[in-house]
Amino acid sequence: MQIRLENHLSDEEHRHLFGWGEDIFGADHLNLRWRPKDLHIFVDVNARAETHVGLLRHNVAVDGRSMLVAGVGGVVTALASQGKGYATYAMRYAGDFMCSEWGVDFGLLFCRDPLVGFYERLGWQKVEDAVEIEQPGGPVESPMNVMIRPCREKSWPAGRVKLNSFPW
Numbered sequence: 001m002q003i004r005l006e007n008h009l010s011d012e013e014h015r016h017l018f019g020w021g022e023d024i025f026g027a028d029h030l031n032l033r034w035r036p037k038d039l040h041i042f043v044d045v046n047a048r049a050e051t052h053v054g055l056l057r058h059n060v061a062v063d064g065r066s067m068l069v070a071g072v073g074g075v076v077t078a079l080a081s082q083g084k085g086y087a088t089y090a091m092r093y094a095g096d097f098m099c100s101e102w103g104v105d106f107g108l109l110f111c112r113d114p115l116v117g118f119y120e121r122l123g124w125q126k127v128e129d130a131v132e133i134e135q136p137g138g139p140v141e142s143p144m145n146v147m148i149r150p151c152r153e154k155s156w157p158a159g160r161v162k163l164n165s166f167p168w
Ligand SMILES: CC(C)(COP(=O)(O)OP(=O)(O)OC[C@H]1O[C@@H](n2cnc3c(N)ncnc32)[C@H](O)[C@@H]1OP(=O)(O)O)[C@@H](O)C(=O)NCCC(=O)NCCS
Pocket: 024, 025, 026, 051, 074, 075, 076, 077, 078, 081, 082, 083, 084, 085, 086, 087, 088, 089, 110, 111, 112, 114, 115, 117, 118
């Protein structure tokens, strides 16, 4: 099992990681526009990418104050490789990477209800205040859970979050 970082996701990797089912993120019904990631973290097993975690850097506004966060998204493991700890491994790596290499104070991700516990076990916390995301028709309240993970024991400030971006 090996971590690999790339700026690009190949078509073959995309098919293997994301093409194993219909609506694998369970979010199709929300009809949201999503944002591409800047960096791709892969867990390779026998020289093939079995897990992917995408990262991007972005400034959000919390209670009117700008804050640089690492956006985490596109967390996926190919179907036959699930339940072996690969996503846990990739998420731990992504958490360390964003704090130490990118120097952000927080990571921020979107997820649906069944996965909240998975991320909580990895140190992520649900944002309780409203989060406004951008969509082609203008800003809307996020219909997904928003979770943050602090670096260096920071505390997430209270207040309305304006993403100023499509979600990721
Ligand atoms: C979520 C996902 C990335 C986990 O990948 P993985 O490599 O199997 O993860 P790990 O082996 O490290 O951990 C497995 C844990 O995932 C969690 N999990 C996975 N799917 C879940 C689901 N549908 N409901 C609740 N928990 C789930 C469980 O907590 C499980 O823990 P367990 O093995 O102790 O039961 C994988 O199931 C997947 O690709 N799902 C579809 C895409 C998706 O929903 N991604 C998350 C978007 S926020």
